[in-house]
Amino acid sequence: MADLTKEQVSQELEKIRPQLNKWREDYYTKDAPAVEDNVYDKLYNRLLELEQMYPELVTPDSPSQQVGDVTLPDFNKVTHDIPMLSMGDVFSEAELAEFNDRIEKNVGHEVDYNVELKIDGLSLSLIYENGILVQGSTRGNGTIGENVTENVKTIADVPQKLSRPLSFEVRGECFMSKKEFLRLNQAREKDGHQVFANPRNAAAGSLRQLDPKITASRKLATFMYTIVTFDDLNVPTQHDALETLKELGFNVNPTAKVTTGLKGVKDYIEHFGELRDSLDYGIDGVVLKVNDLGLQRDLGNTVKVPRWEIAYKFPPEQAQSKVLDITWTI
């Protein structure tokens, strides 16, 4: 290669660095790279060549200096030993009554429900061994998810070490608060980047980052709601499971309540239907779960969804219509 002067190399680096950084940021944030990998790699190799000629020209913001710059081609996959099931949806109180009737007929008596807000985020699985967080993963298709362990470790409210050396899996929702969503979009707009459509997309785009440093720059949060596999934890009900999760240091949504049959469910739905806009996190419905975990096991699951829980969905926020659309989705 013709010998380039230091000045010539410096000028070419001035051009290459921002270009590579822009492509890199798009690659990680848009889930849709602006250029093919080989184009990126070719320019990246040119950068390395030039920096080797004059190492004193290397700058901290150079793509070659991104510590932990392991540009994984994609996420490592994890298999959920216990599948992360979907949820049956209902859109009317009549259908809730049908759900409740089916349960009561099945078990022969009225049952208690643990009623929870359905947080509009993305599912998250956390695995702990002897009290240490060893794996964080997304739901994926329910059986195969993405390994996002390094990203999860940057979420402030996720305990990396439990107060007790427990080995178990917990599941919950990863979300971005509306406040953080606005902050992030304002910053992205200022930098001329595409903004996220809603907090859920922003949370998914932030958690599913190949570069944990980008996840760390986004304020993600969690509400955990299930202890999947547990040692001899004496947890007879879903309500107790939430209490135990709280005691262990997990963030748990504070609005859950236990009802006897559907009594109080209507009030809960109406109350949070009105509060919805004032909450600092998105919700898209209310989840009813048979409170007794033994009963849940007896009722079991269909192939895709548990028989012992149902999600009552609010109408989409923008179309906040009073009339409930009554469509049953399996």
Ligand SMILES: CC(C)(C)c1nc(N2CCN(c3ncccn3)CC2)c2cc(C(N)=O)c(N)nc2n1
């Ligand atoms: C443990 C069960 C299966 C009953 C369960 N499953 C849930 N979900 C499954 C379907 N999910 C899903 N996600 C993507 C595609 C299909 N289904 C999204 C999570 C729950 C979600 C929330 C929430 N959002 O706040 C919650 N408080 N409790 C849940 N409980």
